[in-house]
Every structure is written in C-alpha cells, then in structure tokens.
Amino acid sequence: MTALVTGASSGIGLQYATILARDYACDLLMVSNQKRELEESARKISLSFGVKAYAFYCDLARQEAAREVYDFAAGKGLTIDILINNAGFFFFNSLHDTPPETVENMVMLHVVTLTGLCRLFGADMCRRGKGYILNMSSLCKWMEFPGIQTYIATKTYIYSFSKSIWYEMKPFGVSVTVVTPGAVDTGLYGLAPDLRRTAVRIGVSLPPEKLAAKALRRMFKRKKTCMPGLVNHLSLPLFRHFPDWLVFRVMKRLETFEKA
DSSP, rough: EEEESSSSSSSHHHEEEEEHHHHHEEEEEEEEEHHHHHHHHHHHHHHHOOEEEEEEEEESTTTHHHHHHHHHHHTOOOOOOOEEEEEOOOOOGGGGOOOHHHHHHHHHIIIIIIIHHHHHHHEEEEEEEEHEEEEEEEEGOOOOTTHHHHHHHHHHHHHHHHHHHHHHHHGGGEEEEOOOOEEEGEEEEEOHHHHHHHHHHHSSSSSSHHHHHHHHHHHTTTOOOOOOOHHHHHHHHHHHOOOHHHHHHHHHHHHHHHHH
C-alpha cells in the first residue's frame, strides 16, 4: 500500500508517516512546506523501514495545490491507497486584527485543499473499490470561542464534510475517518516546553505518536470518527454548553496576560 500524508515533515504528520512505514509497511508520499525537514524525514524513514518515501515540497495553502499533489503522484506512477489530510496551522487573534492573507491561507489549507485532495484521490479509490481517507478535525469544533474563530469554523467544516462523504464513499469500498483530538503535544500552539510537559503529565495533552497510532487503528477498522483521550470525552459536554459569561471572563484574562 502507498499512503499520502500532508504536513508530514514534523509533529503528528511525521508520526503518521513513521507508523505507516514501520507497522504497516506502507510506501509514502510525504507532502509539506518545510523542504529541508521533509526531505530529511523521508530519507530517514526510507532507510529505517525499507520502504519508498517520496518527498514533495508544496505550499498547500493555494488554489492549485491539490491538483499539483495529484499530478505529482500520477507522474511517479503512485497509486494512493491511504490519504491522510493532516496539514494545518493555528493562530490566536481577533478576526479584525488578523491579516487577511492569514485567514485566507487557513481557509485554503483546511477547506479548499483538503476538499480537493479528497475529491481527486477519493474518485480514484472509488473506481478501484477500496481505499482509506483520514481527515484531521478538532475537539474545538464543538466550541464557539473568540481568537480561534477561523480555526473552529474550518475544523467544523472538516468534520461535517468527512462524515458526509463517508456515506457517499462507503458503498464503493472506501472508508472515511475524521479525527477530533483535543490538545496534542506539538509546537502548533506555541506553548512553553514546561507547560507542554505538564499538560501531557496530567492527561490534558496527548503525545502525537499516541494520537497517530489510535487514529490509524480506527481508520483501518473503517470507523467514521475517532476522538482519542478520556479527558476529551469527559470535557465535551462543557465545550458544548460554554456559558457566555465565562467566555467573556476568559477573554479578559487573556487580554491581561497579553499586556503583561
């Protein structure tokens, strides 16, 4: 089998690529906008696990990105059996203070490119009668919170979109799994190292390798959804019923923290 992993040069994406190569003997098409890290990661995985690992440097936050990835795979003669849409980024800021290009890049990456990759590679999978798609949403899709408004909206799209195409593709032998993790121990959120270690120790944050392993097991079982972590399940009712007064109080505390 051959797996395509976006955002594969670091963090969760690198864990997906590593586990797929090590535990499932998958060849890889690794895509990222971090050229040096991507090429080095692909080289190490290929040497360590005896699989083919192709590195494709690409800025996925562009209209034409999905087609470029698809054409690269076709040019290499690769049949993509597994599509892992992992690439993403995060910012915390009010919408009116955020540069428009930052908002556009997030929508392009999380919505437009992900949708295009699912359409292009999903169509091939349906024609062959088999395949797996895994899309990364977020626990915050159940939240309505300032500062991460675009992140929440795009991750909500991913969740609804993934569950909808699950119905469309299942009759053709293609499974679609959407993952809704809470906090993950990566550099995405810009937390200090000591805070990251504390979050993992108390179970609030999940190590990326554990998240990737659990998500892949759910994917290969053809499950529609995956929410790893007991804390996430326990906190979900709170996220769904976050009172307005508490949101405003948190906003005020954050503003005080930023000015300090």
